[in-house]
Amino acid sequence: MGYVDLHIHTSASDGVMTPSEIVRYAKSKGLQAIAITDHDTIDGVSEGLEEGKKIGLEVIPAIEVSVEYHHGSMHLLGYFIDIHHPLLNEKLKELQKARAERNPKMIEKLNQLGIPITYEEVLKVSGGGQVGRPHFAQVLLEKHYVGTFQEAFERYLKKGAPAYVDKFRFTPKEAIKFITEANGVAVLGHPNTLGLNGPNDLEQLLINLIQEGLRGIEVYYPEHSSAETAQYKSLAERYGLVITGGTDYHGIDKNGVDLGIGKGEMRLPYSMVEALKEVRNSCKDSGGRSG
Ligand SMILES: [Zn+2]
Numbered sequence: 001m002g003y004v005d006l007h008i009h010t011s012a013s014d015g016v017m018t019p020s021e022i023v024r025y026a027k028s029k030g031l032q033a034i035a036i037t038d039h040d041t042i043d044g045v046s047e048g049l050e051e052g053k054k055i056g057l058e059v060i061p062a063i064e065v066s067v068e069y070h071h072g073s074m075h076l077l078g079y080f081i082d083i084h085h086p087l088l089n090e091k092l093k094e095l096q097k098a099r100a101e102r103n104p105k106m107i108e109k110l111n112q113l114g115i116p117i118t119y120e121e122v123l124k125v126s127g128g129g130q131v132g133r134p135h136f137a138q139v140l141l142e143k144h145y146v147g148t149f150q151e152a153f154e155r156y157l158k159k160g161a162p163a164y165v166d167k168f169r170f171t172p173k174e175a176i177k178f179i180t181e182a183n184g185v186a187v188l189g190h191p192n193t194l195g196l197n198g199p200n201d202l203e204q205l206l207i208n209l210i211q212e213g214l215r216g217i218e219v220y221y222p223e224h225s226s227a228e229t230a231q232y233k234s235l236a237e238r239y240g241l242v243i244t245g246g247t248d249y250h251g252i253d254k255n256g257v258d259l260g261i262g263k264g265e266m267r268l269p270y271s272m273v274e275a276l277k278e279v280r281n282s283c284k285d286s287g288g289r290s291g
């Protein structure tokens with residue numbers, strides 16, 4: 001049995017490699033299975049599945065959803081989702097629409113503040129990729145409304161500043177629901193970014209999320225300390241959660257993290273995939289029995 005990497009981004013979100021390239025790279029690394037977990041999109045999954053079939057690597061259809069959370073950031077992973085499921089697709093469309101409205105809203109706010117920049121100018125500096133606040137800052141700088149990039153954020157663009165518009169996010173409950181309804185297994189990603197104070201806070205959060213349908217927790221992650229890893233593992237065991245792990249590889253050398261091995265220490269066994277499949281099938285069975 002080989003090794004796996006269950007947290008990977010492609011160019012369908014903010015990764016550098018295309019889904020096919022990632023699959024081929026994983027194969028060259030000797031992995032047995034990978035999950036494509038792009039941010040808020042499943043657009044890269046079909047291509048990854050096809051390439052996997054072609055070259056003999058198991059590709060797990062998945063997603064990573066950023067959800068609303070008052071502390072730090074909460075990311076929910078959904079494994080083995082049915083990418084053709086109507087509710088899933090409807091929800092992702094809703095998300096895209098809200099995101100698409102965000103940038104024009106920020107333009108509107110800047111215009112109201114007496115700064116006549118246009119969305120076309122922002123699009124131009126973005127070079128055709130995902131448009132974000134750094135591109136707004138670039139235009140403000142180029143047109144001398146601010147003296148530095150930082151000033152653009154301080155005066156206009158940072159959270160709470162006059163041109164800032166909140167990003168639309170689903171609640172954890174909503175995301176767990178559409179992942180589960182699409183026959184996926186919902187897993188809490190990298191708990192160390194939640195900004196919690198200690199084990200008790202995380203335990204309480206897990207109890208709540210499990211009630212909503214959470215089935216697993218990402219225990220192995222390059223940025224988890226060994227103490228955190230141990231803590232997450234024992235919580236997983238206490239609450240019967242599936243243990244998953246992955247590198248969050250984006251196709252570039254970031255903090256020395258590479259596909260499949262993280263900073264060199266990771267060896268995630270294929271049994272993780274089997275555990276996910278078991279949970280998925282048990283959900284399907286019980287769903288079937290209850291009609
Ligand atoms: Zn994440």
Ligand SMILES: [Zn+2]
Pocket residue numbers: 007008009037064248
């Ligand atoms: Zn990620």
